[in-house]
Amino acid sequence: MLARTSKISVRRFSVLNGSVHGWNKIPVAPPDKILGISEAYTKDSNDKKINLGVGAYRDNSGKPIIFPAVKKAEEKLFASETEKEYTAIVGSKKYQQYVKDFIFNNSGKDANGAKLIADNRIVTAQTISGTGSLNVIAEFLARFSASKKLLVPQPTWANHISVFTAAGLEASYYTYYDTSANGVDFAGLKQSLESAEDESLVLLHACCHNPTGMDLTPEQWDEVLEIVQRKRFFPLVDMAYQGFASGDPYKDIGLIRNLNERVAANKISSYALCQSFAKNMGLYGERTGSLSIVTESAEHSVAIESQLKKLIRSMYSSPPIHGSKIVETIFGNPELYKEWLSNLNSVVSRLNTVRQKLYEKLDKTNYNWDHLLSQRGMFIYTGLSAEQVIELREKYSIYATENGRFSISGVNDNNVDYLADAINKVVNK
Amino acid sequence: MSVFEGLQYQEPDEFNDIRKKLSEDSNCRKIDVSAGVYRDENGKPYLLKAISQAEDILHDAKRDHDYNFCLGIPEFLNAAATIALGEKLVKEKKVASCQTIGGTGACHLGATLLSSFCNFRKFYIGTPAWPNYFPLIKQAGGEVIKYNYYNSEKKEVDFTSILNALESAPRNSIFILQLCCHNPTGTDLSQEQWDILTSKMKQKEIVPFVDGAYQGLASGDLEKDALPIQNMISKDMEFLFCQSFSKSLGLYGERVGCLHVVTSDAKKAEIVADSLRFIFRSECSSAPAFGALLTSSISKNPNLRAQWKEDLEGISHRLQQVRRDVHYFLTEKYKTPGNWDHVLTQKGLFWFSGLTREQSKTLIDNLHVYLPLNGRVNVAGLNKKNTEEFCTLIDYVVRNVN
Numbered sequence: 001m002l003a004r005t006s007k008i009s010v011r012r013f014s015v016l017n018g019s020v021h022g023w024n025k026i027p028v029a030p031p032d033k034i035l036g037i038s039e040a041y042t043k044d045s046n047d048k049k050i051n052l053g054v055g056a057y058r059d060n061s062g063k064p065i066i067f068p069a070v071k072k073a074e075e076k077l078f079a080s081e082t083e084k085e086y087t088a089i090v091g092s093k094k095y096q097q098y099v100k101d102f103i104f105n106n107s108g109k110d111a112n113g114a115k116l117i118a119d120n121r122i123v124t125a126q127t128i129s130g131t132g133s134l135n136v137i138a139e140f141l142a143r144f145s146a147s148k149k150l151l152v153p154q155p156t157w158a159n160h161i162s163v164f165t166a167a168g169l170e171a172s173y174y175t176y177y178d179t180s181a182n183g184v185d186f187a188g189l190k191q192s193l194e195s196a197e198d199e200s201l202v203l204l205h206a207c208c209h210n211p212t213g214m215d216l217t218p219e220q221w222d223e224v225l226e227i228v229q230r231k232r233f234f235p236l237v238d239m240a241y242q243g244f245a246s247g248d249p250y251k252d253i254g255l256i257r258n259l260n261e262r263v264a265a266n267k268i269s270s271y272a273l274c275q276s277f278a279k280n281m282g283l284y285g286e287r288t289g290s291l292s293i294v295t296e297s298a299e300h301s302v303a304i305e306s307q308l309k310k311l312i313r314s315m316y317s318s319p320p321i322h323g324s325k326i327v328e329t330i331f332g333n334p335e336l337y338k339e340w341l342s343n344l345n346s347v348v349s350r351l352n353t354v355r356q357k358l359y360e361k362l363d364k365t366n367y368n369w370d371h372l373l374s375q376r377g378m379f380i381y382t383g384l385s386a387e388q389v390i391e392l393r394e395k396y397s398i399y400a401t402e403n404g405r406f407s408i409s410g411v412n413d414n415n416v417d418y419l420a421d422a423i424n425k426v427v428n429k
Numbered sequence: 430m431s432v433f434e435g436l437q438y439q440e441p442d443e444f445n446d447i448r449k450k451l452s453e454d455s456n457c458r459k460i461d462v463s464a465g466v467y468r469d470e471n472g473k474p475y476l477l478k479a480i481s482q483a484e485d486i487l488h489d490a491k492r493d494h495d496y497n498f499c500l501g502i503p504e505f506l507n508a509a510a511t512i513a514l515g516e517k518l519v520k521e522k523k524v525a526s527c528q529t530i531g532g533t534g535a536c537h538l539g540a541t542l543l544s545s546f547c548n549f550r551k552f553y554i555g556t557p558a559w560p561n562y563f564p565l566i567k568q569a570g571g572e573v574i575k576y577n578y579y580n581s582e583k584k585e586v587d588f589t590s591i592l593n594a595l596e597s598a599p600r601n602s603i604f605i606l607q608l609c610c611h612n613p614t615g616t617d618l619s620q621e622q623w624d625i626l627t628s629k630m631k632q633k634e635i636v637p638f639v640d641g642a643y644q645g646l647a648s649g650d651l652e653k654d655a656l657p658i659q660n661m662i663s664k665d666m667e668f669l670f671c672q673s674f675s676k677s678l679g680l681y682g683e684r685v686g687c688l689h690v691v692t693s694d695a696k697k698a699e700i701v702a703d704s705l706r707f708i709f710r711s712e713c714s715s716a717p718a719f720g721a722l723l724t725s726s727i728s729k730n731p732n733l734r735a736q737w738k739e740d741l742e743g744i745s746h747r748l749q750q751v752r753r754d755v756h757y758f759l760t761e762k763y764k765t766p767g768n769w770d771h772v773l774t775q776k777g778l779f780w781f782s783g784l785t786r787e788q789s790k791t792l793i794d795n796l797h798v799y800l801p802l803n804g805r806v807n808v809a810g811l812n813k814k815n816t817e818e819f820c821t822l823i824d825y826v827v828r829n830v831n
Contacts, residue, residue: 056496064493078488083474085466086681128530131714162711284496285718314564315537315712316530321682322719323494 041399049397050415052406055210055378056284057347060412067282067347069340073329081325086318089309091126091290095324098331099124099290103242103275104260106250112260120298121263123305125312126319129289130240130276131159136291137236137272138167139311141201145234150201151193153177155403157210157238160203169201177212182371182383184214193227202233206273207252208241208377211405215245215376218254225258228268235259235271243280244377247348249341259294269296277327279378280344288323351378354411361420367427380406388426396422444801451799459797460819462810465612465778466681467744470812475744477679479737483723486730492722497715499706501528501687505721508728509687512651513641513672518662522695525702527709528716531684532642532673533561538688538708539638539669540569543603546704549636551602553594555579557781557803559612559640562605574598579614584771584783586616591626600634608670609654610643610777613805617647617776623657627664637661637668645677647776649745650738667692674724676778677741683720748778751808751816755780758820765824772808780806788826796822 037053059065066074090096100122104113116122127133142148150169152160153176164171174196175188193202204224209215216224228235237256243249262268276289291308295301312318330336355372358380362369372380384392384404392398398419400406411419447463461472469475500506506526510519518524529535543549544566552571554562555578566573576594580587595604606626609617618626630637639658645651661668667690674685688705692698709715727733752772759769772780784792784804792798798819800806811819 054496064495066493070494078484081476083476084480084680084682085474086675128713128717131710132712135712159710159714162707166708166711283494285494285715287713287715287717310564311568313533313561314568315534316684317533317561318531318682318684320530320684320717320720322717 037399037401040393044397044399046397048415048418050399050410050419052398052400052408052410054410055279055407056409057279057282057351057378058409058412060350060414062410062412062414065282065347067340067343069330069336069343070281070283070326072339073326073333073336076329076333077322077325084321087126087321087324089312089318090124090305091319091324092328094328094332095126096124096290098328099126099275100292102249102331103239103253103256103273103292104294106253106257109250110257110260112264113257115264116260116294120301121295122292123295123301123308124290124292125305125308126324127274127289127291128316128319129278129284129287130238130274131163132287132319133274133276133289133291134160134163134238135167136308136312136315137274137293138164138169139315140308141234141236142168143311144307145201147197147199147201147234149197150203150236151196151233152203153189153205153209155211156203156205157240158401160238172196174202176209177214177381179383182368182381183374184212184216184220186216186220190223190227193224193231193233196231196233199232199234202228202235204235204237204255206237206239206242206255207245208379210240210377211379211401211403212381213375213377213379214371214381218258221255221258225262225268229262235268237271237273239273239275241279241377242275243344244348244351246376247345247352249280249344263294270294270300277323281327281330281340282347283323283326286323286326287320288327351408354416355380355408357413357416358408358411358420361416363424363428365428378407378409380408382406382423384423384426391426391429392422395426398422447793447799447801450793454797454799456797458815458818459799460810460815460822461799462806462808462819463799463801464807464810466807466809467676467679467778468807468809468812470747472810472812472815475679477737477740479727479733479740480678480680480723482733482736483726483730486726486733487722494718497718499710499715500526500702501716502718502721502725504729505725506687508725509672509674510689512728513644513655513670513687513689514658514662514691515652515655518691523692523698525690525692525698525705527688527702527705528721529671529686529688529709530713530716531675531681531686532640532671533565533686534684534713534716535671535673535686535688536562536565536640537569538705538712539671539690540566540571541708542688542690542701542704543636543638543669544570546708549601549603551599552638553598553602553604555591555594555606557613558605559607559642566605571603574602578611579616579781581783584616584768584781586618586622588618588622592629595626595629595633595635598633598635601636603636603638604630605638605640608639608641608644608657609647610779612642612777613779613801613803614781615775615777615779616771616781618657620656620660623660627657627661627666631664631666637666638671639668640671642671642673643676643777644672645741646745646748646778649742651677651741662691665693674720678724678727678737680720680723683723684717685720685724686716748808751811752780754813754816755808755811755820758817759823762817763820763824765820765827767827778807778809780808782806782823784823784826785831788830791826791830792822796825798822 154173174192178185386402577590
């Protein structure tokens with residue numbers, strides 16, 4: 001990790017010097033915003049407390065769920081598993097194949113993607129969920145990309161910047177969201193991409209943009225990809241919430257299909273995709289995801305896969321099998337597969353129902369809440385100020401990140417009135 | 430112009446090639462002693478009874494797949510630290526622990542902490558060693574300095590060379606040491622050698638970085654195998670311990686590991702834990718739950734702990750029996766030229782046979798026996814059905830190939 005050594009040692013660690021008790025000198029790292037909130041929530045004794053911090057699904061009674069299809073897959077696994085041997089460095093061929101077929105071939109609906117798969121132009125590796133996938137691609141790009149400049153939307157997932165800079169990439173923002181208007185600033189977005197250096201790396205959220213929940217329309221994606229293409233950017237797609245925008249994973253990958261079309265037409269040479277089953281299969285803690293790189297040729301694929309293997313071998317050897325075996329079981333069984341799609345659809349329906357309910361109960365006299373209905377996925381990007389969020393926490397035991405992002409899955413029939421009431425009081429103060 | 434212009438093909442991996450040849454060999458009597466995993470008496474992957482029972486319990490218990498803390502599942506961390514370091518140290522809170530992606534993940538995290546966050550970059554590694562240390566340390570930003578660990582003439586630890594390396598190492602250097610069942614030589618330091626080494630390290634302000642991948646497989650007793658750790662604790666030393674449950678619980682693919690950083694006081698442990706959280710958040714967010722839950726449910730249940738003890742003793746006894754059989758065939762039955770006592774004195778999965786590259790190559794290419802070219806034999810690949818045949822083939826190459 002030469003990049004890390006040279007870059008970070010100047011910026012982050014110059015205060016250190018070698019002393020016998022090395023770890024005496026370690027500076028305190030900034031607290032993690034999202035997970036810190038969970039800890040504070042756990043300690044709060046108010047029985048009306050609400051956790052809107054973590055992006056994990058909760059049912060209408062506020063409990064984590066296991067998708068029934070996942071439960072059944074786990075039962076099958078429990079009954080049949082006879083060994084726990086290591087899987088390959090990049091995961092099993094079966095897992096890779098299912099992922100490729102699901103995402104790039106859109107299970108038979110994307111001819112361009114199907115051709116890329118058939119031509120061996122997609123390298124897929126199982127990873128430690130989404131974060132691990134981002135980490136591997138960041139390390140990879142830090143080594144092999146001519147440009148180390150990565151453009152990320154303003155705002156973006158809090159952890160993106162840490163992942164990329166730790167690997168030695170230089171992250172900078174492109175305009176994405178207009179906080180005063182509570183909407184995408186599309187003109188600003190285009191302008192800032194236009195003014196960025198050619199051949200930069202660019203991070204795109206496939207759907208359910210985190211944290212704003214506000215996605216681009218297909219027409220807007222077209223315009224953005226035109227710029228990406230013209231300026232020869234390398235697209236890095238983060239897809240953590242496939243299925244959470246529409247309730248149907250196949251409808252949520254318009255960006256991927258658009259990219260595949262451009263790759264097929266030789267307009268974009270390659271791109272990368274980080275994906276996880278954390279949300280859409282509820283496999284959060286089992287850490288199950290993937291990294292795929294669409295390459296220029298089968299020959300490139302061989303070289304790229306060998307480099308990914310080399311990198312992963314020296315970081316963690318191989319990925320965990322429990323979650324990937326569940327994924328393989330579901331994709332390998334048409335009944336379970338159908339059931340999973342329907343489970344996912346019900347989960348997303350509940351989020352949309354709650355979103356609607358909350359909207360209805362919010363007082364619109366002094367604040368326009370319409371953006372709430374245009375946002376998709378797990379989050380409401382309220383537009384509330386940090387002070388207002390802190391007031392919600394301190395007075396009402398409602399826990400959310402200070403950027404005003406509320407995880408909608410923490411809302412349910414039992415607490416929606418309390419929540420709306422608290423927000424109304426804070427907004428109208 | 431392509432993003433990937435700088436890419437080149439990697440050196441072919443010797444181990445991969447052997448695995449490939451092995452899988453393509455259709456001979457039903459082929460013998461695989463190449464892998465670093467345990468095999469049972471029938472040559473099959475072995476699910477520990479304790480694990481099967483823990484799976485039953487976990488299956489009956491209601492659990493979800495929710496996110497866990499960056500540092501890991503608290504119950505697991507406590508169990509893992511106690512197994513590695515003992516109750517006393519854990520109670521004194523002089524340890525920072527982070528659940529990792531198996532043992533490799535623990536080594537990676539430890540090396541990253543030291544080189545990128547503490548500015549300790551010189552990693553001393555005795556050779557031969559687990560080959561992955563070298564890219565792993567480099568990847569984490571460290572610098573590798575090699576010294577000789579093993580005297581292949583005498584087939585014992587080259588202790589003079591180790592002491593010389595220590596003598597020449599500047600303060601704040603790091604020594605990667607394997608706790609037991611040294612990979613690939615199977616040759617461990619004695620307790621006396623550990624004691625001399627740790628005293629010197631303390632005096633010279635050198636950080637021990639202990640890899641405990643095989644804890645429990647040397648003697649069949651987790652505590653006994655961890656005596657060198659207690660030695661360092663008794664000297665109030667700061668050190669890192671990279672733990673893995675891949676071998677001791679047979680959890681390989683579930684990726685269950687843990688990094689323990691032992692500090693001189695509880696306050697330092699807190700700040701180290703904070704840094705580990707910071708590093709791990711940007712690399713993985715958290716480690717996988719399933720295997721960790723199996724581990725902690727074994728640890729907190731006295732019946733399962735007893736079962737685990739029995740399982741480990743069974744594994745260790747079987748390995749020792751295989752070693753005795755190999756020794757018997759080579760010395761008494763076939764009177765193979767050379768001294769074969771090291772098959773008895775070496776510990777764990779590996780017998781560093783001393784076969785030459787040519788001899789190993791002949792075994793692979795002509796005799797359906799698969800092992801790495803350095804002559805490392807995983808004795809777990811042997812059993813009542815194939816040990817004698819294996820020994821006749823060893824006998825053959827020793828007599829006929831240089």
